[in-house]
Amino acid sequence: MTSTKGLFCELCGSETPESQFRPKCFSCGGPLEVRYDLKRIKKALSDKPVNNRSGSFLKQWIDILPINNPELIDRVSLGEAETPLVHSSNLGKEMGIEDLRFKLEFLGPTLSLKDRGISLCALKALELGYDTLCIPSSGNNAASVAAYAAKSGLRCVVFIQKDVSRAKALKIISYGAKVVRVNGDMSAASKLCEEMLKYHRWFQCGGANPYDYTAKRTVAYEIIYQLGGCVPDAVVFPVGGATGIASAYTGFLEMVEMEIIPTIPRLVGVQLEACDPVTHAFHEGLNEIHPVVKKSSLSDALMNNSPSSGMQALRAARETEGLFISVSDEEFVCAIRSLASREGLFAEPAGAVSVAGLNKILVERRFQNLKTVVCMITGHGLNSPEVAIDPREIPDSIEPKVSVVESYLSYRRD
16 A cells, blocks of 8 residues: 555645646645655565565655556566665775765666656556656656656657757657757756646656656665665765755655654755856855856756756755755866776766765865765766767777787877
């Protein structure tokens, strides 16, 4: 039996029946959230040890997810599973952190953290009788929605911004989605998608979708169970739309209320200097998030000037004595190359900014005595392989002779 109480407005508290689902409250237009019976969740988690869980994370965490028809999981699943939490072999020592971990959210079926939320969205769309998924996206979300639509037998319409990486665009198209490339940024793509929803009964998977949000909170549970019940000193998140850090805060808060953990780790959000509205609000002491003047960036992701979960993310950082910080293109390119060459992890900018942000925090001495830190690596380098490597670094071909190879290697060592 599901532990879900229902869909409720975060602002006015009114309930929306699932059969009448829409991302926003009928009464006041506020964001909806899935609420749970935490006593029922606590009992379910104690009755079913985590080490006995396997397969899709939808099955693994079914006790804390709003799934009414479990038989649909196999229809939507692409093999999304608990993502590894790996020890740093080198960067942690270099940064002076005793136990640095990387949460490899880029190992989802479409190579990003988006699969965690979109898998549940596809399932809920089937439960509620929708035939089309849609989303405005800078790339990774669109690819995930397109893939899960293809697996689930649903139609898919995605709205992408004009400036999107070639690799992401080709991936989206290959999944068979109807791609609407908007002559504008993410804000323009989002507005157009919202306008189209007035005329079509499509299941909007992004923005303030409460099912995307509630699925992503499971990463907090995973981190705690993977650490054997211990709470890290800090968890560092890349922030664009801000759902990742905000939903994780919800997950950690639930565990505190259920007395699974004694406290919530410091939550740190990292944005790009090119577009950092939440960071600006955090440091200015604002209780609202306002768009900033965008600058050009090598990254096509995280350039979100109207983050759907921005206020929740701001609250998460403040209430956990965390932080928001912004990093430059140079800093995240350095992090991409360091992760690859020192840890064997190839991340895109949206995945590597957590490491760049952590390094900046340590250099600027923002926090003291960090022993256990988790950096969220949320997107694979194959999504934007051209960002950190100059094509001129690709070596010229050589003659297939041992003497030539020896000479070449000796030259490269010098």
